[in-house]
Amino acid sequence: MLLEVKKINTFYDLSHILFNVSLEIDKGETVCLLGRNGVGKTTIFRSIMGLTPPRSGSIRLYGDEIKGKKPYEIARLGVGLVPEDREIFPDLTVRENLEIAGKKGRKEKQTEDWTIEKVHRLFPILRDRNNQWGGTLSGGEQQMLTIARTLMGNPTLLLLDEPSEGLAPMITKTIEEQILLLKKEGLTILLSEQNSSFALRVSDRAYILEKGHILWQGKTSELREKPEIMMTYLGV
């Protein structure tokens, strides 16, 4: 198992947000967290990344406990987070945004290191925008730059927090194709979405969340075949 989250409970001060959340991701899988706004999707990513460490439970990466480690240590172990709010540097060029994120790969990785050239093959638009300030990019381009920048850190587990949020359907389609290419490369991906049709197309398995609890888990093929599950838990 690449990632094993077991019964985590996460709080913001006195607010109890995640209740005994457990999830597993095998190497090479694409898994999605589905749920409406405020159910705890971002908090799961923050818990895994060590930004808001859970108060109880365990998080194992390749069998080793990472709960209690600092975010930069967790990043160094191969976890790359693409945050919901797309934190690119507006006053750096697209290329500079990518260059500052580059680092040497780790020993356990199976794929070749990400380079700017490899990033350009996946996101040709970033080559076209090479010398433009980050702040001048459209929402979709900023999302691609955020993903690209995280890839430059050579993650083995990519965490994508609502990648399609606020994007036009055509841009979402492009990002969908890019995620499928990353999947083909062997990257393990955990993503969150409210836009469930997009998530169902790219993911192998799903977890449905409500108020910090996991209500349903299973294969996305099952969700596609039985729309009543989506109706019951997500109201769509």
Ligand SMILES: Nc1ncnc2c1ncn2[C@@H]1O[C@H](COP(=O)(O)OP(=O)(O)O)[C@@H](O)[C@H]1O
């Ligand atoms: N920094 C914070 N302090 C207190 N409560 C927070 C904080 N961030 C999020 N929350 C609350 O935690 C719950 C889960 O939020 P979040 O994980 O962002 O949900 P999602 O990503 O599914 O929209 C929400 O009720 C939200 O209001």
Ligand SMILES: [Mg+2]
């Ligand atoms: Mg969120």
